[in-house]
Amino acid sequence: MSMLTRRIGGAQLDVIVADITTLGVDAIVNAANTSLLGGGGVDGAIHRAAGPDLVAECRMLHGCKTGDAKITKGYRLKAAHVIHTVGPVWNAGTLGEDDLLASCYRRSMELCAKHALTSVAFPAISTGIFCFPADRAADIAMRTTIEALPATPSVARVIFCCFSEPSANVHVEALLRHSSPCND
Numbered sequence: 001m002s003m004l005t006r007r008i009g010g011a012q013l014d015v016i017v018a019d020i021t022t023l024g025v026d027a028i029v030n031a032a033n034t035s036l037l038g039g040g041g042v043d044g045a046i047h048r049a050a051g052p053d054l055v056a057e058c059r060m061l062h063g064c065k066t067g068d069a070k071i072t073k074g075y076r077l078k079a080a081h082v083i084h085t086v087g088p089v090w091n092a093g094t095l096g097e098d099d100l101l102a103s104c105y106r107r108s109m110e111l112c113a114k115h116a117l118t119s120v121a122f123p124a125i126s127t128g129i130f131c132f133p134a135d136r137a138a139d140i141a142m143r144t145t146i147e148a149l150p151a152t153p154s155v156a157r158v159i160f161c162c163f164s165e166p167s168a169n170v171h172v173e174a175l176l177r178h179s180s181p182c183n184d
Helices: 041-050 052-061 097-114 134-151 165-178
Strands: 002-008 011-017 027-032 069-073 081-086 119-122 157-162
Touching: 002 165, 011 134, 011 165, 027 041, 027 097, 041 052, 052 069, 052 081, 069 097, 081 097, 097 119, 097 134, 134 157, 134 165, 157 165
Parallel strands: 011 157, 027 081, 027 119, 119 157
Antiparallel strands: 002 011, 069 081
């Protein structure tokens, strides 16, 4: 169930509370670690749901730098693809964390455009074990994604898939800040 839906240009943006591994979209975004070989949180859940073929393909990618993104097949997921992006670990904002997090969303949207994907679901990147402040991360996620939409005309739907209601609430507030009711 959507907690908030907004239309921005030709795209629909939704904030939902759900398990991202269950979504039938062109791509789900994985909040990965630099090895791309699985870990905790959403990363572990995606790897478990996709099955061992995902790890095999990820090995061929030779990791990923913080702020970058790489794409694989979705294997046993409902999503056709997984976009793996490595968010920054929070260090009180002293190591360029905001820019690195924005780069995660920007690079993921660039991969959507490159592969002509029409729907993508993002988790709350870096807000789990990487300890990025949730409200700050949600603001960066919304602003960066909305700014990327004109360059990604294939994308008709963006889902911000939150694991909890508190996370969804900060995403709703951020989407309201960065959108106008006139865009509905």
